[in-house]
Amino acid sequence: MSTPLSDVAPASTEFLAAVAARQLVGKHRVFAGVGLPTLAVDLARRTVNPDVELVYESGICGAQPEGLAEGIADSVLVSGAAAVLSMPALFGYVLQRGHVDVGFLGAAQVDRWGSLNTSFIGDWDKPTVRLPGAGGAAEIMPNAGECVVVLRRHDPGALPAELDFCTSPSPVRAHQEDPRMVPPGHGVSTVITPMAVLRRPDKLGELEISEVHPGLTVDDVRAATGWDIPVAEDVRETDRPTVEEVRLLRDEIDTVRLYLR
């Protein structure tokens, strides 16, 4: 069977969402945020993983939204959900107890260990940009089985050698603080950017270039990364989205182009 492939640009939302959706093959429960993760999770349910359970930090488990959610607390996620738990139960019993397989996170900065900054650009005391802060990411990072990060930029600002602030630490940083405090989760396993897919196969290891988007080279990706990033032995070109995936995103999932840019 030859599946027709789309030629959407690798930096497009459609491309990123389709790549993100494919990370959910075989996963049971996904902690989904707003924006691109919303598209990715919805697409995954229509393609590679119809059974994936959607869990939101607002307390919703097993959402079956009738429409596109504008946010993780949207009423459309509540109506018809399997459960709405209190936040102590959601964060304590569902997440911290280890029931979430994959957490989707965004970030302003990701370092080589997969630590995230979502707090400050510049000085902590007088930041150039006050970012949204930790939210639930500081909990998702240690407790989800693994985390997938989607970045809208790939440059040394977004992927720096040193974070301006570490909001959600990699297990590597936890290990540095106290080897006994290393959390159960793997931390960031995958970073999807407009240029590449980076993976971190070792829980205490570094990110490496795993897939390079069509039209780009490994050197392009390395030049755009803020540290000397290694290249996976089996590095390959990222699979393009299919025409059908793009159609689903545009014509069924996000018809009002709320998240598609």
Place this chain on the structure above:
Amino acid sequence: MSTPLSDVAPASTEFLAAVAARQLVGKHRVFAGVGLPTLAVDLARRTVNPDVELVYESGICGAQPEGLAEGIADSVLVSGAAAVLSMPALFGYVLQRGHVDVGFLGAAQVDRWGSLNTSFIGDWDKPTVRLPGAGGAAEIMPNAGECVVVLRRHDPGALPAELDFCTSPSPVRAHQEDPRMVPPGHGVSTVITPMAVLRRPDKLGELEISEVHPGLTVDDVRAATGWDIPVAEDVRETDRPTVEEVRLLRDEIDTVRLYLR
């Protein structure tokens, strides 16, 4: 207005329940156990305190039972209640946070400081009698505003100089362990026995004989107590139940004589 008084025996359930009910004047929320407290609380709602809120360790708040409850988890307490909370919420948020004014407790032994034994008679390792244990009493004692204990016996076995085991400690014992750990509650304020009403006016003080039931003397009570118990300056005879209180207990509250003996 002269209210006709009943001549039920001071050791009768009716007498004890009526005395217990009067302790609830002006109290908002009562943590009620099973047995005599059930009768006392029901009688109080029909006489001195129609607004008292009944809270049970099973999670029920604001019960309005249509029948006599056989136990603190009876369905009759649930139907029509104002709220049923989880036990973490009930013990954590309602009790430990300080929302309960009065806890009703029973005990096998009470000492001079109002510490209770509900665990063992004899050695801990090989007890003569294995009593029911702590239940929620170990939480009610430190956290309720005050505790009222009803005893079915008044003798040096039930009121000993030394407890065989301290299940639910007086603030005095907490103070001995660590003065900073003294809990917010007063501990036992009142002990109602078949012979007398003992009170403990000082949070770190001892029980004293406050009321002596009709037909008995202070010396009778002292002789039946396992330590040299002081006598309150204003000691007086216990008020008898009214004819109406006894009628309510027998003809409306416990028509099947479940708790009345």
Place this chain on the structure above:
Amino acid sequence: MATPDKVTDLTSAVAAHVRDGMTVALEGFGHLIPFAAGHEIIRQGRRDLTFCRMTPDLLADQMIAAGCVSKLVASFFASGSAGSLHEVRRRVENADPKPLEVEEYSHYGMVCRYQAGASGLPFFPLRSYAGSDLPKLNPLIRKVADPYGGPDIYVVPPLRPDVTILHAQRADRSGNVQMWGIVGAQQEAAYAAETVIVTVEEIVEEDVVRSDPNRTVLPSHAVTAVVECPGGAHPSYTQGHYDRDNAFYREWTPISRDREAVLGWLEEWVHGVPDREAYLDKLGAERWAGLGVAPRPSQPVDFGRRRVAAQEAS
């Protein structure tokens, strides 16, 4: 959307998930006590269990007398509405017919242990036990220093059962469990466990559950197996389905006093019946009818539906 079907029968669920030597919690605070599941454990002859239950109730008397239990973790050692558990007392007071190890807490201590287990925490703090002999009796009750300068506070360790077994009013086939009335610490006891078996009065369609997601105490991810088992809580009760069999509890006391009578009762009422349906048949329609309740429905609430979505669907 296809969902995994977790429905099985009680014999299979116990056979698959409850093994000798395990730590097993059967919870339900006076309400929804999973008697049918306990009886199935007895029937299958499990041994050496660590049995966890805040209020052991006469279910503990039965399981201990049947020889299933070597250790009891609990916070109250009597039957709910008064009355001793004489099998427990014989074991503890006289090691008759053999000793029973006991690990003892207060009610909130047990609740906190389940909370710690459910949350993956190493301990849970509570404001009990200052001045009590309980920490001397049970060295697992410990103290930690308050890093904010307050007094020390007692903590309890997590309780992490291998299996937690619960009874509830209803679940869907994928294991979303709803209960009402007294819910105790069941959510915590379930999330604390590795494996969760839930017996329910009825298996319902998914849309019944999804019409009221706030009623779901356990989402399917927390549940391993669901068993339809009407009457599964007798002689305790299921709010809105049948009332507590108070006469049964009173009848138990004299049985409990005589170990031979307990064994005879188990022979007749547990080993002598293959399952809960047969147990209820044996109990008889008349007695069962006497436990019935009159209806008292909750007033529905509206969850609403996005109008665009509603229009599209119509």
Place this chain on the structure above:
Amino acid sequence: MATPDKVTDLTSAVAAHVRDGMTVALEGFGHLIPFAAGHEIIRQGRRDLTFCRMTPDLLADQMIAAGCVSKLVASFFASGSAGSLHEVRRRVENADPKPLEVEEYSHYGMVCRYQAGASGLPFFPLRSYAGSDLPKLNPLIRKVADPYGGPDIYVVPPLRPDVTILHAQRADRSGNVQMWGIVGAQQEAAYAAETVIVTVEEIVEEDVVRSDPNRTVLPSHAVTAVVECPGGAHPSYTQGHYDRDNAFYREWTPISRDREAVLGWLEEWVHGVPDREAYLDKLGAERWAGLGVAPRPSQPVDFGRRRVAAQEAS
């Protein structure tokens, strides 16, 4: 049975219970955000508040711009569905027009603070923060040793607001509050507080509440004042009553970027209206109707009634 009547109006409730310098929590995670109460606080000109809210939302932008707030305790600094809170950013990035003190946690850190406050605990442990810069930023995030030999664990201190303000679907006159849909950490935020004000879509008869006691999130003992305030959560939403005004949130971003525009908006929409009813009138029936939802009722459950009692009553 006579019960205390806690119903009042919003002006009186805020006047009586919210004073300058207090620590005030207005909670509701994306749902049931108590906007009407926040606007009344602005209208009454409160100053120097420590404002606690997990997700400050544009309500924080408004209250900070209005000059009510000197300190923000929070775990997310953007509007729910993306978009910066520019008044917050101006304060933090440029002290424009003056600085804003910020005390920062993660979401679960805030939840745990409310849990500690609600439970009278000196701290609450959580498995976050190992390796994070957050404890360096906020020295109130500390560690304790595990008395069972495991690794240290981070803890947060209790949050005990002077006043917590919530919005809910309904309450009875004595203050038993029921909510459904996303309930967040509202139960904890309320129990943590000294005083609790709840605005509700409707005051209902006691028997409505008592038909479903498991739906009660706050029993009356936890509630100081109840205010009937339909539409009190706009532009956020109330499950089953009206949907989120997403257009409003989008419209806010350009307003937020310009401090003068924010002040103009407050003048028109807060100071310019006496109460929520007038605010909704000004919003207009058409816009309000556009937020309506189609019905999706929960299926009722049966709580049952003891048959003897039912017979006696009939």
